[in-house]
Structure formats: C-alpha cells, structure tokens
Amino acid sequence: MTLESLFASLWQDYTVRLCPSADKVHRLLKEGDELINDHIALRTFNLSPVGIETLAKPFLDLGYQVCGDYVFEAKKLVAIHLQHANEKMPKVFISELRIELCSAKLQEIVEKLVAQVDKQALNKGEFLYRGRPWQISHEDYLTLAKESEYAAWLAAHGYGANHFTVSVNQLNHFTDVVDVNNKLRDSGFVINESGGEVKGSPDVLLEQSSTMADKVMVDFSDRRAEIPGGFYEFAKRYPLANGGLYQGFVAASADKIFESTN
Template sequence: MSNVEDLFEHLWQDYTERLCPSAIKVQKLLSQKSDKLMNDHIALRTFSGAKLGLNQLAKHFQALGYEQAGEYHFEVKKLYAHHYQHPDPNYPKVFISELCLPKCSDELNQIVESLVHDLPQQYTDNQAFLYQGRPWRITKEQYQTLAQESEYAAWVAAHGFGANHFTVSVNHLAGFMDVKQVNDFLVWHNFEMNQSGGDVKGSEEVGLQQSSTLADKVPVEFSDGELFIPGGFYEFAKRFAVEDSGELYQGFVTASADKIFESTNM
C-alpha cells in the first residue's frame, strides 16, 4: 500500500499531464513569489452506485488515515459529496462528489450503464484506478448527449478518474494577501478565471474564499475520433478563523462549490 505522498504524487502527475497541463505554468509563476505551494485540497468526480460511488473512491484515502468530515448536497446539479481530512493538517483535504443517477433521465442512465456495464465489481479495489483515467469506450455522440443534460456526467464519461483540480492554499502563499490578488496576478499573465458567481466565491463571513481558472481544453480520444474538451482547472482558497474557536474553517461552502464546478463548463 502506498503512503499519502505517493498517492498525491500519482494524482498530480495525471492531473498535469492529462487534465490540466497549464497547472505547471501556474505553479511556476506562483513559485516566483513563494518557495513552497501548499495544496489545500483536491476534488474527484464519479457516478453514484455500488460499483463506482464516492465510497469506492473514498476507501483508498480512508485506508491512509483520512476521515469523513463534511456532507454536501447540490440539488440543481444532482450531486452529492463528502469531504475527507487527515489527522495531519499538512495533508490536503479530499472532496469527492458523485452524480445521483436515480435523479437523472432514463437516457442518461442508459448511456452510463452501457459505459460501466463491463467493469468488474472489483475494479475500484486497486488504488491506481483513481488516477488512470477512463476505463470504458465512449462515442462523441454519447458524450454530447450526456452534456446536454449534465456537464458533470459528460466530464466523468469522457475523462474517467483523476483529480479535476488541485488547490493552492492562499493562507500559505507568500506575496499575496487574498484570493483577489492571486486572480489579478493570473489575469495579468493571460489566464482566464471562472467568473460564475463572481471571480471570488465566498467571503470571510462564511469562512472560505475560492477562485479558479477555467478548465484547460484538452484532446480526448473517443471511439470515433478526437475532441478538445474541458479538462481540469486550478483552484485557489483562503480560509478564515471561525469566531468561536479561532481556528481556520476546514469545511466547504455549498454555494461557492456549486460555482467552482462550473469551471469545466463547455
């Protein structure tokens, strides 16, 4: 069994090579101001169900000491999520969401079932599935049909498994006071930021500010050709002290996370 560092190194390699190559450039730019970038959290996506549901992803983090710390519902997007934390606060949090298939159309369910039907029940037993991409074949038409109902479904169907984003902790970022300064710095360097819900989501009052780049457009091979589609993005988060305890807020804000999901919109 690997340790936490090994798992995140595999996830980072997959993320920067396959889903968000621009993250390397962002990292180099920010590293000019700050020696070491701290990763606040990563996020993973999946479909609900016994075979691939979020618990099947979470078990590999729990085996390394992570514990569930939060539960989230996104009614409009038909998503359900947990976040997980490690007792060692230097390890990133993990946010895992799933598309609630019973709430989706018959057509969407039929496509997803055709994709995952031949996967063995034990597919998720090997930790490596978390960063090995798509284990099924899919056509461009299937992808586009899914996208009409759920951008999230289309993303998972096209990319499979991997971190859709890593997150720079602005609290540990030298040279920047807040998320807005990070955004302005990246815009100056020609990065396009997610403007859904404003370029900064959240506030000190709710304990968390977040922003993100728009997802890279990356080439994906379908069974009938190639398309350039949204891949991964880079997020930035600043956490604020909770009034009662004085410790930094460790959770996520549903209203803000809802808008962060839209970083991969087509």
C-alpha cells in the same frame, strides 16, 4: 501505497492529462517553499461499484476520515469531504451524480459505461489516477453534455483529480484571492466568473476562485476531440473562534466552482 505516493501520482496525472497549465500556475505563485495544496476534487456516479464509498476507500485506508457532507440539488449531486489528522495533507472532496434524478437516456448511457468497469481494478487505489475505465463515443459524450456537464466530463475523462487547489493563506506576495486572480489574468488565464470571480466571503470563513478548465484532446471510441479538462482552484480560509482555520466547504460556492469545466 503511501499518501505521498498517491498524491504524487494524482498530481502527475492531473498535470499531464487533465490540466497541463497547472505547471505554469505553480511557477507564477511559488515563492520558494513548495505550494500547499488545500484540497483535490474527484467526481463519480452513484452506481455500484463506482460510488463515493469506492473513491473514498483508498484515502480512508490511509488515515483519512469523513468530515462533511453536501447536497447540490440543481446539479443533482451529493458530496463528502475527507480530512487527515495531519493538517499538511490535502483535504479530499468527492462528489457523485445521482443518476436516478436524470433522464432515462442519461441513465442508459451511464449504466452502459459503468458495466464496463473491472471491479477487481477498483480494489487498488491506482484506479484514482488511471483515467477512463470504459469506452465512450463522442456522440454519447455530446448527448450527456446537453443535460449534465458533470456527467459528460466524468464520462470523457474517467477518474483523476478534477482540480488541485492552492492555499492562498500560505502566500506572502498575495493576501487576497482577487489579487491571485489578477496575477493569473495578467498571465493569460481566464478566471471563472460564475457567481462572481470570488466565491464565498469572510462571513462564511472561506473564499474560493478558479481558472476555467484547460482544453485537452481526448480519444473517444469514434474520434478524437478537444474538450474541457481540469482547472486550478485557489482557496483562502478564515479563522474560527478557537483560532484554527475553517476546514469545511461552502455548498453555494462549490456549486459555482463546478462550472469551471463548462
């Protein structure tokens, strides 16, 4: 597997299964050259064998390095981000839910899900875009959703890109994130306004916004239901003193981006 084939497969899964509207966003913002993807985001639980290190391994094997770590206390999450020496390759943001901080009921449901995972399948990077490696009932999904949107989303969808991210820096027709938001609103998209429609500022060297998640149909073990899927993010990075663009993430902003799947 090459990095190009890995990201192509993640994009295919994302646009077909999780965020079908992504193609429309692409058409609205594309200016000739292919859009640059700033980063993708992946979610998991902090349980063996599906923790952060398992999701990171296929990328690390292909030349990525861990370049930052983050804590989201209110959401009971920790995260890392990976970068490649080739700056044209997307950054990878991987978060995990610390289930020991959650209720006994949530822990019971999640442990039941992870127990179904075929460990051998995790040795291949394909699991990153193959969806849900377990069965879950709609009732258990709703139980998780009452406590943790993150846990419910992951339990329902499994593995795949929670979002892709357009790099606003590359765009010629838009200089500000808010201009991208207005274009999307005019085209019928709903923008995540939790914490303000633009998260971050030039002072923290990063501005971000996102659409609210698509609604997609999911097959549970006992019924089929429509739930939030993936969303599309937009990021503008500001230069450091050395002239290069800031490459990290801002925890306070990312915290609000998570709410795009509420």
